[in-house]
Amino acid sequence: MPGSDLIRRAFLVGALICAPAILCAEAPRRVVSMNLCTDQLAMLLAAPGQLVSVSNLASDPRSSAMADRARDFPANQGRAEEVYLMQPDLVLAGTYTARASVAMLERLGVRVVTFDLTTRLEDVPGQIVQMGDLLGRPEQAAALAATYTADLKAFQDTVARTPSAALYAANGYTTGAQSLSGQILLTAGFANVATEAGYAFGGMMPLEVLVMKAPEAVITSRPYPGATNAEAVMHHPALRAVQDSRARGSLADSDWVCGTPYILRAVADMAALRRRLTTGAP
């Protein structure tokens, strides 16, 4: 019967329109984020006044890609007591955010949503959409996710040669393909020597193993102020010699640690390094 079909169709359309409308009606009004990565996703998507506080790391330019924006928000240290007193109706946390604080907030009846750690660049749109749904801003999230997906696609064309590279950070920590930073390297067209050396997820790679692998590029993390032995390994003459004979790059934690659209800046940096290596262009 055409009439009932029309009604059914009208009901379906209504449901589709209502679904976001219901979310809009229930959108949280006081959101507190306790994790560097949820801080940045929330700042990108939240309506004015909706986000009450972000973590103190978010305003540190060494770790955050949105340090300037974050200074507009009161910072929290991720302690249950201060977060509870902000009277949030939604708390955003990461999987590894202080477990005790998160458990305490949940006991106190606060709604806490935990975001998983991103290990693949393809996971980022999902997290953007998840954040958009939570904040009642699905349209903005869909648009951001679409832009990100299109930008990512631009990097995924095949490259003629994949030079070998290694990531090397404080304490000789390296990461392989099963991590977000490893994925950045792969997407930029490098072959990661850590993966073939048996550090697919990451771990402490002894300096002599790295030197013997002799990768074409060694990408080290930028040191923090205050000298430590942990970071001294990145100034080791043996590592310098490997880098001098080949290529060196550096990674800024701010663009590398979180699954946000800013991660594509890191991919672009690495792709530029690879092009310099393979074509010899400056």
Next chain:
Amino acid sequence: MMTLTRLLATLVGVLFVAALVIGPAGTGPVASLRALILGDGGPLTLVMREIRLPRALLAAMIGAALGLAGAAMQGFLRNPLADPGLIGVSGSAALGAVIALQTGVATMTAFALPVSALAGALIGVLLVLLLAGPRGGSLTLILAGIAISALAGALTSLVLNLSPNPFAANEIVFWMMGSLADRSMTHVWIALPLIVLGSAMLLSLGRGLDALTLGEDAAQAMGINLARLQLTLILGTAAVVGASTAVAGAIGFIGLVVPHVLRGFVGARPGRLLPASALGGAVMLLAADIAVRMILPERNLKLGVLTALVGAPLFLHLIYRTRRAIA
């Protein structure tokens, strides 16, 4: 005596070569040594010359320095419990080094780091000698050492906790336990001058320490200037412990174990014990550093863990033996 020296020197040589050919890269010993000496311009030469050679050199140098410092302090205080690690000198040196690193003084000139550690060690030695008194009775010596170690350790932790660097706080264990992982030739050059200078000062004490075994009056009658002897001991100890700790952290018990083991072989003469303890210290630290690379190579085990596992039971034994003197 000569056979003991020859035996210890041979052991140092054998362990030095072993330290050069053992490592996580897992290359053959012959290829490794050829790459070290002849140099093929490849990565193995880089590994041998810039990673393994400085590590082996530092193990030998620092082990010798700590063994010598222990033997000299024990000879001067006539007390087998005196060890730079136990009486807080290493801990004070670590504090000096950490202050230099965290204030940025260490980046100004290469020698700021060892000199600051030397200053820390000097304050530690002076405090211990002041607290324990000229005769260095066991009880006051150990109590003074505990207090200075605790204070220096707490201040080291405080400085590292206040650092803007997120990795600094994890470094507390390096400064308390010591490690030679990923040290370079730069560290060898930083530590070498002060270790050579301090060792020369300590080795020159042989005759004075021998005379001192007969008592202070007898030593003075034999023409030993006790004030000068004490000053040389203090400066020499501060120099070797400061330079060692600045590049490798506080490695304990070498100065306790080595003189104790060797004392019987040299007829309990402190003058002879000095060079023997230097060689013995090199043997012990080279062996310990090889062991940390063979047991749990992926966990970056600290040297102090091994030296304490050997040294602490001996320390307990020494306390048990000297308890009548303490009581």
